[in-house]
Structure formats: C-alpha cells, structure tokens
Amino acid sequence: MAVPIHPPVPFVPVLAAALPVYAEPAHFSALSMAVLSVLIVASAALFWARFGKVVTVLRAAKPDADFSLHPIGKRVRDFVWEVLCQGKVIQERPIPGLAHAFVFWGFLAFALVSLNHFASGYNLGFLSAHGVIGGFYLYFAALFALLVAVGITWLFIRRFFLRPRYFGSKLSYESGVIAGLIFLLMATYLAAFFTPAGSTAAVALWWVHALTILAFLPLIPHTKHLHLILSPATVFLSRGEFSRIPPLVGDEDFGLVTGKDVTKLAALQAYSCVECGRCTEHCPANNTGKELNPKQIVLGLRSYLNTQGPASEEPIVDGKYETLHSIFQCTTCGACEYQCPVGIEHLPLIIGMRRGTVNTGVWEDDYGAKLFHTLERNGNTLGMSASERDKFIQHAELPIFDGTQEYCLWLGCMGAYDPKGREIITSFAQVMRHLGTTFGVLKKERCTGDPVRRLGNDLLFQTLAEQNIENLAQNKVKKIVTICPHCVRTMAKDWQEFGGVTAEIEHHSEFMARHQNALPxxxxxxxxxxxxxxxxxxxxxxxxxxxxxxxxxxxxxxxxxxxxxxxxxxxxxxxxxxxxxxxxxxxxxxxxxxxxxxxxxxxxxxxxxxxxxxxxxxxxxxxxxxxxxxxxxxxxxxxxxxxxxxxxxxx
Ligand code: SF4
Ligand code: SF4
Incomplete structure (x- = not known):
C-alpha cells in the first residue's frame, strides 16, 4: 500500500502558531476614549507642573561662556558608549550596571510599544500581533520585558535589602514605588500574551498597563528619575574634558557665589543626579570620615535652585545648601567625576564654590593665607629662597637650559626645594644622561600655580601662570619633562586660559616608558x-x-x-x-x-x-x-x- 506523502510543514508558521499571541481589547468605545483623553491630559499636566519649572531654571541659568560643541565626534562617541551602550555603568559595576542597562534598553524598546498602546486606545494601533512586523516587534519587546523585570527586581533587592553603604541610611521609598510601577508595566505586558484576545481580562490588563504609564509619567520629574530625560543631554553636553575648570568671565565673575553664577551646564547636571552614590562610594574624603559628600554637593545645588532659583543673590555656600568646611576637604582627586554614570562634573562645582568664597574673602584659613602669602613672596609653595634652588642645581650638576638642549627639565617646587623631591630629580637626571638625552633646567621657575588654582585663588594663579608662560617663551622651550603630574596638568591644561605654552609637556614616566628599551x-x-x-x-x-x-x-x-x-x-x-x-x-x-x-x-x-x-x-x-x-x-x-x-x- 502506498504511503501518502504530505507536503513539508513550514517550521516558522508552525512555531508561530504554537506561540501565545499578545491580546488587546477588540474595540474602544467613545466613552473609553474620552476617559483615556482626560487621564492623558491630567498626567501630562502633572508632568509639566514640575518639568516646566526645571525647564524655566535651565533657561534662566547663566550661559556657559566657554562651551563649544566641538569636537563633536568625541561627544557622539561618549554618547553612544555611555548612554546607548551603558558601557561606563556596566564597566564600573558589572552586575547592577547590567541590571540598570536592561531597564534602560527595555525603556527604549518599549517606546514604540507604549505609543502603540495609546494609539490602540483610539482604535489606531499600528502594531498588529497577527502581522509580521507587529508580531515580531511585540515578541522582541516581550524579551526586553523579561529582562527589565529581572533587572528591576535585582535593583529593588539591592536597594532595600543589600543596601550598600553609599546609598545612605535613609530608605528611598520613592525608588520602591518606581520599581513597583516598572515591574507592573512589564508584568501586565507579558500577561497579555496569556490572555484571550478581546476578553474582559485583556481589557483589564490594557487599562492597568495604561494607568501605570500615566502614573509613572508625572513621577519622572518629581523624583530622581528625571535623569531618564536629562542625563542623555548631560552626557552629550559635558564640558568635554575631565575636570575642566571654566574660565572666569569679566571683572564681576568671582566664581560660584550666588544663583546668578550657576551656569546652564551646572544646573542641568544638578537636575540629572540619579542619587546612586557612586561618587560618594569612591570619595577619599567621605571614606575617611569627613563631612564632604560629593553626592550632597550636587543635591545641595539642586536644592538651592529649587528653593532660591537662578536669579537669587543669596550665597550658595551658606551652611545649609553647601558648607565651607566640606568644599575645602576635597583633594580634587576626580574619583567622583570619573565614576558618575550621568556625566556630572563635580570639580567645576567644587572649585567654582572655592573660587567664590576665596575671591570674595569668605574663606578665612590660616594655612591657606600662609600659602598664598608664601607664593606671592617666594614664588614657591615651600617658602624657600631662590638661592636654595640655585645651590641644589649646582650640587646636582644640572645644566642650565640655554636653548640648545632638547628638553627643559621642569623642577617644580618639590623637585627644587623638597629633599625627597630633589632625590627624584637627581635620579631622573641620571636616567636622562644614560639615555643620552640633552636637557637643562631654567635659571628661574615659579610654582605652576596648581594648589592655588584648585583652592580658588584665581588672581594669584593668573600671576604665576603668566610669569611662567613668559619665561618659557623667552627661553624658547620646545619640550618639557617633569616629575610632577600636577605640574603637567596645570601647564598643559590650566595655563591655556592665559595663552598656554606651545611646548610639548610630558611626565617622566611617559618619557621613560618611551625609552624603556634603552633602560636595563x-x-x-x-x-x-x-x-x-x-x-x-x-x-x-x-x-x-x-x-x-x-x-x-x-x-x-x-x-x-x-x-x-x-x-x-x-x-x-x-x-x-x-x-x-x-x-x-x-x-x-x-x-x-x-x-x-x-x-x-x-x-x-x-x-x-x-x-x-x-x-x-x-x-x-x-x-x-x-x-x-x-x-x-x-x-x-x-x-x-x-x-x-x-x-x-x-x-
Ligand atoms: S574630587 Fe573631591 S569630592 Fe570628588 S571624590 Fe575626590 S575628594 Fe571626593
Ligand atoms: S553625582 Fe553622579 S555619581 Fe553622584 S550620586 Fe549623582 S548620579 Fe550618582
């Protein structure tokens, strides 16, 4: 007997037929649409009631005088890596970073689903569960819904049960509510795949999902979740350079003194803080029991903007929003700025406030006053006479730079006056001689101004920078090498505000690494x-x-x-x-x-x-x-x- 031959069954249609289908209500009545419209308007109004105020502050804040979108390529790269790929968050904290990334990517995937959800409330849905594109996309979003549900559950457990120290002692119930709403969104979306189409259950799920979105929307600007909207802009519009200190503009600019001095970037960053505490976790001052808390520095400014506004002439460092004590505990190590997942730049804020208090005479500190006086009088931080430097140069047999040598060996205050610093210079000179590199030291040097720059004394910094720039130009220095990374940074970056130097500047570790094959x-x-x-x-x-x-x-x-x-x-x-x-x-x-x-x-x-x-x-x-x-x-x-x-x- 002949066996009947069946035509082959296509695998994909069979698989598709076996999969559950996303169910929606079959039709929305005019009454449903009217109710939905009222709810959407109410939600949008509540959203704008807060977000509008934030926009007003951002618009009223002072423009950033030195801001430029160039180089745009770096901005785009940073945006793709830090925002779209969530690369920095995952790199720094792999497990919570991935959990956060799932939520973020899920939000992106859900943008279209949510649009379709509300469109279908007006019988205008464009993603059909039975169509090829719609069916695929709804499954694609379901995969993200699962990942978001897992991610948000982990973040909830971490915040409420594991409770890392840097979250602070206070429980954030607001975070719990937001996590609950996100979980509910995902749960109602996934449940719709296991509900008969057009059933009462499908209608109920649809409304719970819609109401969850409408409840979530106004919470965004009222909570730290404002970062969902602002942080992509914060990352893209950063100052473009690590710890970049903006220049003071005009005779009336003394730094960050009152609301009138808060720039648009500073305000945008203050509103973008997600209160994750990464900055505080890595802060050496906070880790050793000091008052300084970089997260609080950002939140203090936000609080000032909320209550006083950007037109206020009340001081920012008033003991309530920011304290004098804490801003002068910062070592400017940059750990906070490096760690921040939303691109907040703490150092321009902290140094801006130091400037404000130093330039207006609010900061009074015996040690600080002594340092400023010493630098004005001696030109070096150790308060020694220039003849001591000359003696060391003679003793160490360091050649004087006369324009014929390849390198100017910049001694810096420590290399010229500190006994241990001198030992380092002597050793490095030995290495340079071994390598056959010609070098010389300047007859005169003044401190690069690093400590006064970071402490906020702009006048003294400018004086020191300009004297050094002129000295280097007169000596026709083309290459500088130094043992001090603070000198490297100050000469290469901070001096640019006053014309800078054309010479190449290198740290001695970089110089030696380039010549490492000639070292034993x-x-x-x-x-x-x-x-x-x-x-x-x-x-x-x-x-x-x-x-x-x-x-x-x-x-x-x-x-x-x-x-x-x-x-x-x-x-x-x-x-x-x-x-x-x-x-x-x-x-x-x-x-x-x-x-x-x-x-x-x-x-x-x-x-x-x-x-x-x-x-x-x-x-x-x-x-x-x-x-x-x-x-x-x-x-x-x-x-x-x-x-x-x-x-x-x-x-
Ligand atoms: S730069 Fe200042 S505030 Fe930031 S981590 Fe270092 S010490 Fe703390
Ligand atoms: S400033 Fe940045 S790192 Fe610090 S709490 Fe806010 S978002 Fe987190």
Missing part, C-alpha cells in the same frame, strides 16, 4: 606595588607607562584600588598645605592598603604622593615597604647593571 632589564627579584597618582591616572590616562618602567626592575602588582579606581594620597587640591584633617587621614588609609599587599617596594610617580605616603607608611606600619619614585627605581637598576658589568669585567 634588571629584575631585582622584588615585588613593587604601584600607586596610581590621581593627576597621572584619572586626569591624564597614563596607567601603563609607569608600570612598564617598573616592570624592568621587578614584579609589579596593583593594590585593590588601582587604575581608574585608585585611592588618593590626600595631597591634591592644595590640601597638603592646609594642616590637620578631620577624621582618619586619607594617606593613612592608602598606606595601609599598600602595605597589606606585602610588596617590598611602593612605586610612586608624584612627589606629592611620595611625601604623603612616606609619612603615612611610617605612621601605620612597624616594618613598612620601601617607598621609591619610578625614577629612583630606574636609576637603581642602572646602578645595579653598571656594577654587574664592572664586576664581570674585573673577574
């Missing part, structure tokens, strides 16, 4: 733990170069907090000159971490880190590791290899 590879058998200086790492992105140099002399390891997450030594922002700290010392916290690695040597690459960590190692350990700058380690390797050559030649 002499493994000392020792373990070296490298401390990333904030101004070399986060500010300049030089992480590999110092490690490459160190790797020629030993085994390099990292402390738990390294690279972009490196923990400050406590010196930056002029704090090294400001006397006693509140709470634990930042440097002690770091020194304990470095010692705990068990390394025999701590490798440093900044004379300020060197001085802070040196004292802290001695204070926190009976048998601390040896502390050396990378130049000293390289010079020691040179010495060891030359000794080895001599002994092999003599044997």
């Amino acid at each position: 590879k002499a493994d000392s058998g020792k373990t070296i733990v490298y401390h990333d200086p904030c101004y070399l790492g986060r500010y300049r992105g030089s992480y590999d170069q110092p490690r490459e140099v160190l790797a020629r002399s030993g085994t390099v390891i990292d402390p738990p907090r390294s690279h972009e997450r490196s923990f400050c030594c406590g010196a930056g922002g002029g704090l090294v000159f400001l006397g006693e700290e509140q709470g634990d010392r930042v440097s002690h916290n770091r020194a304990k971490e470095l010692t705990a690695t068990g390394a025999q040597i701590v490798g440093a690459a900044c004379p300020f880190c060197n001085t802070m960590v040196r004292d802290a190692l001695a204070a926190t350990s009976d048998a601390p590791p040896e502390l050396l700058d990378i130049a000293q380690i390289a010079a020691r390797s040179l010495q060891n290899s030359s000794n080895a050559q001599e002994s092999s030649a003599s044997s």
